[in-house]
Structures are given as structure tokens and as C-alpha cells.
Amino acid sequence: MANNELSPKIRSTTVLLVRRDGQTAMAGDGQVTLGDTVIKGSARKVRRLSNGNIIAGFAGSTADAFSLLGRFETKLEQFQGQLERAAIELSKDWRTDKYLRNLEALLIVADKNDAFLISGKGDVISSDDGLLSVGSGSMYALAAARGLLRHTDLTASEIASESLKIAGEICIYTNSDIVIEEL
Numbered sequence: 001m002a003n004n005e006l007s008p009k010i011r012s013t014t015v016l017l018v019r020r021d022g023q024t025a026m027a028g029d030g031q032v033t034l035g036d037t038v039i040k041g042s043a044r045k046v047r048r049l050s051n052g053n054i055i056a057g058f059a060g061s062t063a064d065a066f067s068l069l070g071r072f073e074t075k076l077e078q079f080q081g082q083l084e085r086a087a088i089e090l091s092k093d094w095r096t097d098k099y100l101r102n103l104e105a106l107l108i109v110a111d112k113n114d115a116f117l118i119s120g121k122g123d124v125i126s127s128d129d130g131l132l133s134v135g136s137g138s139m140y141a142l143a144a145a146r147g148l149l150r151h152t153d154l155t156a157s158e159i160a161s162e163s164l165k166i167a168g169e170i171c172i173y174t175n176s177d178i179v180i181e182e183l
Helices: 062-078 083-096 138-151 156-170
Strands: 014-020 023-028 032-034 037-040 046-049 054-060 105-110 115-118 131-135 179-182
Touching (some): 014 054, 014 138, 014 156, 023 046, 023 054, 023 156, 046 062, 046 179, 062 105, 083 115, 105 131, 115 131
Antiparallel strands (some): 014 023, 014 131, 023 179, 046 054, 105 115
């Protein structure tokens, strides 16, 4: 067995982005799990960047995510806050750089106009329906958000919050210590 197969896997997150009626909300839970043990319940996985004009959320290895967030901020500065250009350039670097290629994390980034999921495989994905999610409980949160978006008049922030609560009721790697940032 490879060494990493013997190590307990860190599972750490549900992050959900919801866009509705010109509003953008990103919510993240606080749970970090090592193997079958909760090791932290109040991690902050959603942050404001670029003088508060951009919100970012991450899933995966915390150290890797912080490294990527730092590089993303540098790209934002380099490209004068142009979210899409910074996301594409980070994705290119992430895919081709020998050090970055080994980082295990996913990012969701958003400003008032655009939102993208960025992966180390070179993906820069926008959403067709105003929803993006990453992390262990992301599919539960995404399903809940789709239902709430279609069948309620809740705000983007309310949908994000309720969806993470629902994910937390289903996914053992998600809790109800929710942080929400809005644009």
C-alpha cells in the first residue's frame, strides 16, 4: 500500500455559492474531520478577498487551500481585480507548476458579476443555474439549494444557510456551524 493509503483522510467541508436576484451568498460549514473523528468544529472556509469585493471558499487540505488563496490574491492584484482572468491564470499555474500540481483543494470564487469553481485539473467552471458547491457534503447542499431555488422565494443567503443545514443533517463531514459571506 502507498503511504497515503495508510494515513487517515481529512474530510473537511461543504461550501455552497448561491446567486439569486442580483445577490451572491457563499456559505461554508465549520467541521474538519480526520478519519472518523471531528477534530475541529469551527473552521472558517469562506473568506473575503480584494478589499471585500470577492468572496472565496475552499475544500480540501487547509494548508493547500491557503496556499492557493494566496496565489489567487496575487493573480487578482496582477490582473486588477478581474475575477475571470485571475481564475484562469491560477488554474493554468495550478495545472502546470510541479509544486502546485500536488495541492489537494478546490476553490469557489465570486464577485458581484461572476462565480467560478477552480480545480487543479485546469477547470474554471461557471454555473448555469447560479449554484456552485465543493466538499464532502457539496452534493447534498447543492440538491437542497436547487429545490429551494425552484420552489421558494428565499434570498440567496437564506438558501445557502438552509442548504448547509440540510447537508449537515445528512453528511457526517458537515456541521451546522455556518459562515456566510454576501455580495
